Amino acid sequence: GDSVTQTEGLVTLTEGLPVMLNCTYQSTYSPFLFWYVQHLNEAPKLLLKSFTDNKRPEHQGFHATLHKSSSSFHLQKSSAQLSDSALYYCALTWASSGSWQLIFGSGTQLTVMP
Amino acid sequence: DMKVTQMPRYLIKRMGENVLLECGQDMSHETMYWYRQDPGLGLQLIYISYDVDSNSEGDIPKGYRVSRKKREHFSLILDSAKTNQTSVYFCASSSRGEQYFGPGTRLTVL
Numbered sequence: 176g177d178s179v180t181q182t183e184g185l186v187t188l189t190e191g192l193p194v195m196l197n198c199t200y201q202s203t204y205s206p207f208l209f210w211y212v213q214h215l216n217e218a219p220k221l222l223l224k225s226f227t228d229n230k231r232p233e234h235q236g237f238h239a240t241l242h243k244s245s246s247s248f249h250l251q252k253s254s255a256q257l258s259d260s261a262l263y264y265c266a267l268t269w270a271s272s273g274s275w276q277l278i279f280g281s282g283t284q285l286t287v288m289p
Numbered sequence: 290d291m292k293v294t295q296m297p298r299y300l301i302k303r304m305g306e307n308v309l310l311e312c313g314q315d316m317s318h319e320t321m322y323w324y325r326q327d328p329g330l331g332l333q334l335i336y337i338s339y340d341v342d343s344n345s346e347g348d349i350p351k352g353y354r355v356s357r358k359k360r361e362h363f364s365l366i367l368d369s370a371k372t373n374q375t376s377v378y379f380c381a382s383s384s385r386g387e388q389y390f391g392p393g394t395r396l397t398v399l
Contacts, residue, residue: 207385207386209386211388218379218390218391218392218393219332219379220390221387221389224387264332269386270385270386274320274339275320275386277388279331279332279334281331282331
């Protein structure tokens, strides 16, 4: 079946270092991939979504590239900031039988230390 | 401005009491969701609604039911709440798979 895997539950790094959060997926359809971010005591909100034309989405310094060959949509940032500390979810969505289906990954808690 | 609202934001109930959580959206989205989130855990899907009176169970529907009589409103009902239903509940609406979340309801069942 369709699935999303985030292998790291917890990532801790020092401010200024690069960030890479892993996301791989399995899908029998042509899916869209999303990254959502959830700061402490807030609701999840959309950070990035994949495009169909191989463009690389970017937002707030984060970027992610959909690699269909490796079924991956890793989240990256060149230099972590303290304010990036949050819970990050990768999500897979696809259209089926006239409706959109969605699966969230288990989430990666990113902590950025000074 | 696209918005999902949830009421109440905080709720304390005693075990065995009934609970009603309300969600509204102003985007005319067909699909809406209820999730719960426990400390240290991810989002767990309770129910999906594809439109008025078209609801499907998610991954953890036991102990919950939903009602959607208007496209803009989606309610989550706990009949006889249990202490293990203490959690933060998020509602979301969706357009082409992209989810818009409400601010959440923090429910405590004593």
